Amino acid sequence: MLLPDFHVSEPFTLGIELEMQVVNPPGYDLSQDSSMLIDAVKNKITAGEVKHDITESMLELATDVCRDINQAAGQFSAMQKVVLQAATDHHLENLRRWHAPVSEMAASGGMR
Numbered sequence: 001m002l003l004p005d006f007h008v009s010e011p012f013t014l015g016i017e018l019e020m021q022v023v024n025p026p027g028y029d030l031s032q033d034s035s036m037l038i039d040a041v042k043n044k045i046t047a048g049e050v051k052h053d054i055t056e057s058m059l060e061l062a063t064d065v066c067r068d069i070n071q072a073a074g075q076f077s078a079m080q081k082v083v084l085q086a087a088t089d090h091h092l093e094n095l096r097r098w099h100a101p102v103s104e105m106a107a108s109g110g111m112r
Helices: 034-041 069-089 104-108
Strands: 017-024 049-052 058-062 095-097
Touching: 017 069, 034 049, 034 058, 034 069, 058 069
Parallel strands: none
Antiparallel strands: 017 058, 017 095, 049 058
């Protein structure tokens, strides 16, 4: 049995992914407006992808497969700028990067 020729790819590639939490100021409550933001940016994103993440209050920004960090950073920067402007236009000017919450107990160093 003959195997097909091996397709040689570029030696190293990378991509960047970031999950963002969409919030409503001034109280910073979670917003369910990620679909609205995706619709607002879909024709403005020329490389990479903006899509839903786990919940309606989360967005995922993902670059294409890039050949080096400069290409990835350029794509990511352009996507982030478009998404943040759309958030501002829709009075959602605060998009928070996803991170684990810190409880009041942990932040204060113990129980009160």
